[in-house]
Amino acid sequence: MVCGGFACSKNCLCALNLLYTLVSLLLIGIAAWGIGFGLISSFRVVGVAIAVGIFLFFIALVGLIGAVKHHQVLLFFYMIILLLVFIVQFSVSCACLALNKEQQSQLLEVGWNNTNSARTDIERNLNCCGFRVFDPNETCSSDCFRTHQCQPCAPIIEEYSGMVLRFVGGIGLFFSFTEILGVWLTYRYRNQKDPRANPSAFL
Template sequence: MACGGFVCSKNALCVLNIIYVMVSLLMVGVAAWGKWFGLVSSFRVMAAVIAVGLFLFLVAIVGLCGAVKHHQVLLFFYMLILFIVFIVQFSVSCACLAISKEQQSLLLEIGWNKSESMQREVEKSLDCCDFEQVNYNGTCEAACFKELTCDPCSVKIQGYADDALRFVGGISLFFSFTEIFGVWLAHRYRNQKDARQNPGAFI
């Protein structure tokens, strides 16, 4: 049968959703592994990654069930959810790739001022003190503080943040196109008939 047929569309949609299932399980596993070994100190970050992974897993299961059964309602909701996710993810990826250095610095400073515990963790892990200017009359968790050789944390954080934003933006942009492909594939599959069954039946 030609690749544009019913069976090919069904198999392609199943494969796409199996990939989504594997990605979601990988996200949950990596987040749990990072927390277990102490690589991720923030419970909120871990919980957010796990929540996104579980959401992706549920969407993939809905798409997989809809593809296997050619279920019109499941496929419709799968298309709708995937399209909304595409819009959000595409917007976020464009924002990550387009953000300027000044905007990065402003957002990082806002995040820095929100939590003192996070400040201490960053100072200890990156071996830096304060955000813009080191104050040696204060306190700092970094090892360099005793030697009076610390750099401001904004310099080090912005270096990591710039790389992270480019990486996240690029990966997010790539996956957003797989989502719009999934929407198109599900829409096409919904309107196809199974030639192996009654040709006049529309399941």
């Protein structure tokens, strides 16, 4: 039987927003875990991850309250914000999946040159020094620097960058389709009447 009733739409929308809430808490938890165990020392990276998690949490909260109360204004703003997030996320996911090796390499080099703290984390965790060439005269936080037998980080990063981009792009693409599903559910749910409400009331 097709889910077309008021209660079914409400339950589906609530379940979708509970999923978004769990994802947002997971994102905040992973960022906190990374900085707590010393895997990430860049407060900019952690700050962005936590900000995205908090933003997603508030969107899910607005959607959840709107679904439970059948609140027209909250559901409208939730639908608009979710549609904008879908457009941005779908575009970024497609860009991640479409990048070739040369473009990945250029982006990695730009990121390497513009983030000192992330560079330190990469050198320490991957046990490498420098991006393209190892220079023993430069400072490096990896263990191999003591013996001056380090390899550059670019080949190690590029080995995993394609896999990471495909993973991130695939996950982003999956969640972008759940967002367009949420927009469709919200639009339909807003136009349905609560069978328990006064039949003469305007909804």
